[in-house]
């Protein structure tokens with residue numbers, strides 16, 4: 001695992017975006033795994049400034065989706081990905097995949113999502129944020145380190161953290177679909193970005209703690225090409 005510590009949150013976004021742009025122009029990134037939440041937004045803004053035919057030809061795979069929000073609900077991840085990724089990067093919506101949280105048969109929707117990743121030849125680079133409890137995707141503590149895309153229950157701490165995107169916490173769904181840790185580990189490269197002091201404890205547990213399902217991000221210690229890109233505050237508790 002590589003750890004890159006930069007002075008500011010803006011530099012974190014810039015560094016991660018440059019890594020992606022290099023891979024896209026070299027032809028080694030054709031499928032990008034995209035996260036929602038606040039952490040990766042700066043990356044998408046930088047990518048938007050460097051739009052190219054190769055960038056716009058990417059396949060994109062979201063990490064997760066809430067269960068029970070209509071795709072046109074502004075906080076469904078289908079809508080967030082459309083706004084922040086598809087539109088900014090000029091992607092073909094047919095190449096953008098988000099797990100279907102509105103499906104009548106959720107396990108079948110998860111299997112379809114995994115099949116779409118396989119059909120695209122796998123994810124070349126996965127962008128991740130990290131939750132304060134160490135989650136990646138919506139793999140909450142105690143998630144199986146080998147898990148695949150599946151239905152999960154969000155912890156109340158995560159629902160509270162995400163309440164800022166909704167009118168109030170009661171509107172945050174309690175179920176979600178998420179790529180599993182096993183799915184994420186199959187991405188050829190992983191870049192996890194974290195900014196701010198609130199992430200410092202999760203970062204130290206992921207990077208220096210024991211490999212443990214209580215801190216799902218610690219599974220990345222086993223990934224051959226995982227990079228944590230941190231600002232000084234998020235790196236503040238590293239030894």
Ligand code: F6R
Pocket residue numbers: 034035036037038039040063064128129130131132135136137138
């Ligand atoms: C988002 C996701 C989550 C977030 C994490 C951090 O698709 O899967 O793991 O990356 O909750 O969220 P922010 O970036 O909003 O602090």
